[in-house]
Amino acid sequence: MAGPLTTDTAGTAAPVAKSALARHPALPALTRTGAVLLKRAALLALLLALVFCTVELLPGDAAGATSERGESAADIEQRRRLLGLDRPVLERFWDWMSGLPAGDLGTSARGEPVTGLLSTAFPNTLLLGGLALLLTAVLSTALGCWAALRPGGRVDRAVSGTATAVLALPEFVVAVALVLVLSLWTGWLPAVTLTDLDGNPDSWTMLVLPALALTLPQTGWNVRIVRAALADEARAPHVETAVLDGLPPHRVLTHHVLPGALPTIAAGLATSTGMLLGGAVVVETIFNYPGIGSVLASAVTDRDSPVIAGVTALAGAVITAVLLLADLVRDLMAGGRR
Structure with missing residues (x-):
């Protein structure tokens, strides 16, 4: 009796499967995305475990750091038991991890739910980081294309040189320079952020300086990526054909060079997401911005592992989502071109 596939059927099954994948280029891209997601989730879990262990190595603990003046050693020891600090660190980490699937980020050393503590601060950071990422994408693409018109x-030399110089500047140096020029000397923009009753920036003008402080260094980084991607794509055969056909340089750039360079540009911008969130911690502190920067600084002072791990988990989830999106877009565009 013949099996599920006869000889003829088996011979044609592989070509049929290949043609199905050719008609649906998203399928292999989604498969690779799933594998990458599992790897990055494992790396994030390892990073969170490292956060708990690192806080454990700091001098003191959450019970002592959050104690009130005049409390006795017995009171501090009782708080230590209430916070579970008498248990092994890996056991506390496992208890904290078990609440993540339900969205429970644990309780801070001061008795506040970490989810509530971050519910206002993290959206403010995402707003600032998203605005900086948008500005970075627009500025770096525009400058890179401008430079590519006349290689x-x-x-081209001025843009490349300026991008290299700006890239070398840390965010806090850019922030201080912006405060001096646009706030203290000209008075155009506020130097610090005031908040409303909901804990959000009181005016959109208070977003400008922090966003620029994050945008400028990342624009320098991404201009170099855009320029290199455009230069690589300009050597493609279809681009050379378009040039030989006598098309204007700007049309060759926008219709033939830029579309092929977009996957590389998207990957560079996705990489900038982590740098923007990391830089936001410093920039928010300088401008008194109500984001995760102040929350994280207080948590480190309090030796508050759940809060530090909660910030790390949220930031890691955002970075992973953006990187996965960039990988998926790159794979889909590459599949479409094939």
Whole structure:
């Protein structure tokens, strides 16, 4: 009796499967995305365990750091038991991890739910980081395309040189320079952020300086990526054909070079997400911005492992989502071009 596939059927099954994948290029991209997601989730779990262990190595603990003046050693020891600090660190980490699937980030050393503590601060950071990412995407793409119109020309050299110089500047140096020029000297923009009753920035003008402080260094980084991606794509055969056909340089750039360079540009911008969230901690502190920067600084002072791990988990989830989206877009565009 013949099996599920006869000889003829078996011979044609592989071509049929290949043609199905050719008609649906998203399928292998989604499969690779799932595998990458599992790897990054495992790396994030390892990072969170490292956070708990690192806080454990700091001098003191949450019970002592959050104690009130005049409390006795017995009171501090009782708080230590209430916080579970008398248990092994890996056991506390496992208890904290078990609440993540339900969205429970644990309780801070001061008795506040970590989810509630971050419910206002983290959206403010996402707003600031999203605005900086949007500005970075627009500025870096525009400058990279401008430089690519005349390779090796004065504009190209000026843009590349300026991008390298700006890339070397840390966010806090850019922030201080922006405060001096746009706030103290000209008075155009506020130097610090005031909040409303809900804990959000009181005016959109208070977002400008923090967003610029994050945008400028990342624009320098991404201009170099855009320029390199455009230069690589300009050597493609279809681009050379378009040039030989006599198309204007700007049309060759926008219709033939830029579309092929977009996957690389998207990957560079996705990489900038982690740098923007990391830089936001410093920039928020300088501008008194109500984001995770102040929450994280207080948590480190309090030796508060659940809060530090909660910030790390949320930031890691955002970075992973953006990187996965960039990988999926790149795979889909590459599959479409094939």
